[in-house]
Amino acid sequence: xxxxxxxxxxxxxxxxxxxxxxxxxxxxxxxxxxxxxxxxxxxxxxxxxxxxxxxxxxxxxxxxxxxxxxxxxxxxxxx
Amino acid sequence: xxxxxxxxxxxxxxxxxxxxxxxxxxxxxxxxxxxxxxxxxxxxxxxxxxxxxxxxxxxxxxxxxxxxxxxxxxxxxxxxxxxxxxxxxxxxxxxxxxxxxxxxxxxxxxxxxxxxxxxxxxxxxxxxxxxxxxxxxxxxxxxxxxxxxxxxxxxxxxxxxxxxxxxxxxxxxxxxxxxxxxxxxxxxxxxxxxxxxxxxxxxxxxxxxxxxxxxxxxxxxxxxxxxxxxxxxxxxxxxxxxxxxxx
Amino acid sequence: xxxxxxxxxxxxxxxxxxxxxxxxxxxxxxxxxxxxxxxxxxxxxxxxxxxxxxxxxxxxxxxxxxxxxxxxxxxxxxxxxxxxxxxxxxxxxxxxxxxxxxxxxxxxxxxxxxxxxxxxxxxxxxxxxxxxxxxxxxxxxxxxxxxxxxxxxxxxxxxxxxxxxxxxxxxxxxxxxxxxxxxxxxxxxxxxxxxxxxxxxxxxxxxxxxxxxxxxxxxxxxxxxxxxxxxxxxxxxxxxx
Numbered sequence: 175x176x177x178x179x180x181x182x183x184x185x186x187x188x189x190x191x192x193x194x195x196x197x198x199x200x201x202x203x204x205x206x207x208x209x210x211x212x213x214x215x216x217x218x219x220x221x222x223x224x225x226x227x228x229x230x231x232x233x234x235x236x237x238x239x240x241x242x243x244x245x246x247x248x249x250x251x252x253x
Numbered sequence: 254x255x256x257x258x259x260x261x262x263x264x265x266x267x268x269x270x271x272x273x274x275x276x277x278x279x280x281x282x283x284x285x286x287x288x289x290x291x292x293x294x295x296x297x298x299x300x301x302x303x304x305x306x307x308x309x310x311x312x313x314x315x316x317x318x319x320x321x322x323x324x325x326x327x328x329x330x331x332x333x334x335x336x337x338x339x340x341x342x343x344x345x346x347x348x349x350x351x352x353x354x355x356x357x358x359x360x361x362x363x364x365x366x367x368x369x370x371x372x373x374x375x376x377x378x379x380x381x382x383x384x385x386x387x388x389x390x391x392x393x394x395x396x397x398x399x400x401x402x403x404x405x406x407x408x409x410x411x412x413x414x415x416x417x418x419x420x421x422x423x424x425x426x427x428x429x430x431x432x433x434x435x436x437x438x439x440x441x442x443x444x445x446x447x448x449x450x451x452x453x454x455x456x457x458x459x460x461x462x463x464x465x466x467x468x469x470x471x472x473x474x475x476x477x478x479x480x481x482x483x484x485x486x487x488x489x490x491x492x493x494x495x496x497x498x499x500x
Numbered sequence: 501x502x503x504x505x506x507x508x509x510x511x512x513x514x515x516x517x518x519x520x521x522x523x524x525x526x527x528x529x530x531x532x533x534x535x536x537x538x539x540x541x542x543x544x545x546x547x548x549x550x551x552x553x554x555x556x557x558x559x560x561x562x563x564x565x566x567x568x569x570x571x572x573x574x575x576x577x578x579x580x581x582x583x584x585x586x587x588x589x590x591x592x593x594x595x596x597x598x599x600x601x602x603x604x605x606x607x608x609x610x611x612x613x614x615x616x617x618x619x620x621x622x623x624x625x626x627x628x629x630x631x632x633x634x635x636x637x638x639x640x641x642x643x644x645x646x647x648x649x650x651x652x653x654x655x656x657x658x659x660x661x662x663x664x665x666x667x668x669x670x671x672x673x674x675x676x677x678x679x680x681x682x683x684x685x686x687x688x689x690x691x692x693x694x695x696x697x698x699x700x701x702x703x704x705x706x707x708x709x710x711x712x713x714x715x716x717x718x719x720x721x722x723x724x725x726x727x728x729x730x731x732x733x734x735x736x737x738x739x740x741x
């Protein structure tokens with residue numbers, strides 16, 4: 175351990191604000207990017223699923239599958 | 254060999270492989286990064302010149318390193334896009350460019366904050382910071398061009414041309430920025446160049462570089478998978494996959 | 501009407517050699533430009549105006565102007581080349597000439613090179629000619645002006661060549677102008693650095709032949725690579741529309 179106490183670790187001999195703000199921004203951005211990418215992946219999968227479900231539901235009755243397809247596509251291609 | 258090459262170009266094959274490897278990439282990446290950063294923050298000795306502010310190095314160098322090597326990877330993928338028209342290659346470029354932008358920004362931000370206790374100002378027109386700033390512009394250009402072209406195929410190829418033009422320029426830019434720097438402010442105190450770094454400093458640095466690389470691998474796989482799904486949403490295999498609930 | 505004043509591309513038979521074809525493309529661009537003289541004047545006016553902004557906006561002091569004059573002129577020249585790049589392929593793209601050009605039996609990169617050379621003769625060269633006058637206005641001494649002109653003479657063709665790639669990539673896109681600047685400005689940085697650096701070195705009395713040779717190397721590199729990249733980009737943009 176390079177520091178004597180926890181408060182010394184936080185203070186970093188006066189360099190604390192610089193070091194910790196860097197680490198905070200790093201964690202926020204990296205974690206944010208990971209979570210955001212995972213959520214978008216989920217959203218795309220859900221979108222595909224909804225579309226396939228709709229197609230299956232409407233294929234027997236021939237009820238405007240085209241319109242629903244274009245609708246989901248617009249939703250999916252957002253980013 | 255050719256069969257392998259052919260497989261490599263198949264989005265379906267990649268999707269399967271990526272799904273299998275991603276948990277390992279994530280776990281090992283998080284572990285290494287956490288280990289490296291904890292070691293660097295709490296256990297590595299303070300620098301005799303810069304004191305504790307040097308601990309920013311453990312995120313500054315990995316992000317800068319990754320941002321630069323990602324552009325090179327994108328350039329390799331761009332060659333593959335233009336020469337072999339491999340779908341996965343342009344999926345890679347599209348998926349990775351925003352990540353590169355974020356990492357470049359992070360290395361600039363950490364460099365600027367590091368500069369405050371070291372140089373006394375937030376921003377110094379230092380050769381490395383300036384080169385990174387230009388790299389940020391290059392990433393920005395790639396993303397802007399990709400967004401501006403509606404047709405997916407032309408966007409991929411146009412972006413590939415731009416990335417290649419950029420990668421030819423990067424060494425020239427680096428060289429000229431270095432020269433410009435020596436012209437205007439000779440021999441400033443370099444942030445990351447140390448005469449000799451003790452083992453307790455460079456081992457955690459190496460760990461965090463490796464960890465961030467693995468995390469980037471996870472992130473790239475995830476984003477590529479998303480992009481593949483969007484592009485292949487009309488195909489049979491996506492339908493089977495989604496309906497089976499193995500997204 | 502623009503269509504009336506623009507002569508069509510003369511039909512080039514497959515028997516015509518490479519250089520006559522390039523010369524034909526070059527002559528056509530020059531002729532078209534001289535029929536729309538305002539388009540020729542605009543970048544020059546822009547150049548002069550940008551230079552005027554600096555004494556007004558920063559300081560008219562002789563010392564400041566002498567020190568940063570070369571930089572001001574280089575930045576202004578860079579911006580006015582950037583401004584004119586939008587025209588490089590735009591008209592030909594709009595009236596379909598460009599597609600004819602792509603279909604010619606001669607390799608596209610050579611024809612693109614001819615167009616780029618014409619662009620430089622019509623915008624870069626006039627800028628170099630204007631530079632001594634503006635150099636006197638920002639109090640540069642004679643030697644610096646001479647070196648500045650020399651660097652611009654070597655540097656502006658590089659700007660046109662690199663710019664042609666950006667112009668080809670953004671062809672037919674919405675807000676192509678801003679996008680073009682975003683893509684191209686980072687690539688212009690080395691030329692700018694060495695252009696102004698050479699003048700700075702000359703004013704300090706150090707030898708500049710090495711720097712000029714290096715800029716010449718940039719020019720050769722751009723001359724050999726840029727036309728290929730532009731030609732590839734043009735094909736992509738045309739297949740897009």
